[in-house]
Amino acid sequence: MSKKTISGSMQVAIEGCCHGMLNNIYRNIPKSVELLIICGDFQAIRNQGDLKCIAVPEKYLKMGDFADYYTGRKKAPVFTIFIGGNHEASNYLEELKYGGFVAPNIYYLGETGVLWYKGIRIVGWSGIYNKENFMKMRENAHVPFNRSTIRSVYHYRKDDYLKLRLLKQCNSSVVLSHDWPHEIHEYGNRDYLLKKKPFFKSDMEKGELGSPANSALLRHLKPRHWFSAHLHVRFLAKVAWNSPKRQSVDGSEAITSKKLKLDANNDDELDLGLDDCIDERIQNSVNNEKDSEGMTSNHECNADEIDLELSDSEITSSKDAVNCKVNNSEKKEDTAENENEIQLDLSEDESEGKEIRTETTTILNPTEFLALDKCLPRRRFLEILQIEKTVSSRGTHPFYLDPEYIAVLKVVNKHKDLIERLNYEQVLEPTELIHEVQQEIDEHVAEYRQLNDEDYDRLFKIDFNGFSKTANIHDRGAQLYKNSQTTTFVEKFGL
Ligand SMILES: [Fe+2]
Structure with missing residues (x-):
């Protein structure tokens, strides 16, 4: 088994809701960007049949830009990964439920998925939270869809x-969700958010803003970055995992102190000292948006019926809508493989022969949350970030499936009967389930670790030429096509 060491970082563009407006998004991406991430409402509409499979008010039913990328008339100028939201050509996404290319250079992450792109680990899921349906098991979709x-x-x-919750904590990963984690607004500039979206107040007061499944995932995975869309506003937050506890609506910790204190005896005293940086970003966000257009319609938050606010006016390419924030301040060069392990050297002067005491503690990076708006003029829908690569990454190809995720996927699929019986609390905090299945997951992971490079690539490498066209752009009926990318995935992993 060989490991390739990857260090450094790369520029990644993050986009909020796409709503079929790929041309405008791509026009705004600088050449230095190596990856575009779109956080849902992508609308991969190929033909009139797909338009029958998308839940939007009739006045918003438009083909959008995607068909040109599907047919090859246009090519995405930057490699693009996206998750699904609540306004999608759901028949097409169902074809690729385990992920796959929807067009050359445009990859759908799947209903859930974990991908490695050039040393960045991307964990994500599609869709939004609905309490009643959350407790139902995933079933194959049937087309045509009815109103329900x-x-x-x-x-x-x-x-x-559970396909994501059973992953181990991944403090250096990027997580994508269309809707926001529940109460994430408590970790950013809440007043600013209310100023932009006053109608969020009632949901905030009722504790109904955001998804409890996302906040439970956030608490468990503790990723480096979390990107969302859906609520059509740019918003920043930071959740620190090592700071003194201040308040804890969802069990996580808030940011309180200002400087790094290294006290090996008290983890709660550790503070990462990044507050000023993020505060400045939030302030920038406020300043930058002073001239932006205000709220334009009445919304119900966290509902499927969020008004798309799709202006009838033509979208213009507006460079000023892009927040190019290349943040090098936290870049770490040549980090050790175990990057979060910090040696706290508490030794006295060695030359005096006194006892040397060295202790190790784990410092977790805070999670930086960023939600972005939809693609409209004067909206903050795009942001460029410099994202650190994970130090150790298997394989020499730029694009891979994640072996731990595949292990979890196999185990969750195998234990559907057990999962079906779990109640809400047992799902959100699946202690008993983990007790039952962790060993099986570990065995799969160990087996994948033993693979030689050739076998590893055969199993996990994602072929950039994997796109296969299914629907014809002239099809008019709602149809669910068989996609060879899905067939191959299912066969390969025995699902
Ligand atoms: Fe949405």
Whole structure:
């Protein structure tokens, strides 16, 4: 087994809701960007049949830009990964439920998925939270959809959740969700958010803003970055995992102190000292948006019925809508493999022969949350970040499936009966389930670790030429096509 060491970082563009406006998004991406991430409402509409599979008010039913990328008339100028939201051509996404290319250079992450792109680990899921449907198991969708299934198809389910919740904590990863984690607004500039979206107040007061499944995932995975969309506003937050506890609505910790204190005897005293940086970003966000257009319609938060606010006016390419924030301040060069392990050398002067005491503690990076707006003029829908690569990454190809995720996926699929019996609390905090299945997951992971390079690539490498066209752009009926990318995936992993 060989490991390739990857260090450094790369520029990644993050986009909020796409709503079929790929041309405008791509026009705004600088050449230095190596990856574009789109956080849902992508609308991969190939033909009139796909338009029958998307849940949007009739006045918003438009083909959008995607068909040109599907047919090859245009090519995505930057490699693009996206998750699904609540306004999608759900028949096409169902074809590729385990992920796959929807067009050359444009990759759908799947209902859930974990990908490695050039040394960055991307964990994500598609859809939004709905309490009732969350407790139902994921089933194959049937097309044509009826008035009910056209909506329930994009509600993520408890088995979807567990495919991510059973992963180990991944403090250096990037996580994508369309809707926000529940109460993430408590970790950013809440007043600013309310100023931009006053109608969020009632949901905030009722504790109903955001998804509890996402906040439970956030608490467990503790990723480096979390990107979302859906609520059509740019918002920053930071959740620190080592700071003194201040308040804890969802069990995580808030940011309180200002400087790094190294006290090996008290983890709670550790503070990463990044507050000023993020505060400045939030302030920048406020300043930058002073001239932006205000709220334009009445919304119900966290509902499927969020108004798309799709202006009838033509979208213009507006460079000023892009927040190019290349943040090098936290870049670490030549980090050791175990990057979060910090040696706290508490030794006295060695030359005086006194006892040397060295202790190790784990410092977790805070999670930086960023939600972005939809692609409209004067909206903050795009942001460029410099994202650190994970130090050790297997394989020499730029694009891979994640072996731990595949292990979890196999185990969750195998234990559907057990998962079906779990109640809400047992799903969100699956202690008993972990007790039952962790060994099986570990065995799969160990088996994958033993693979030689050739076998590893055969199993996990994602072929950039994997796109295969299914629907014809002239098809008019709602159809679910068989996609060879899905067939191959299912056969390969015995699902
Ligand atoms: Fe949405």
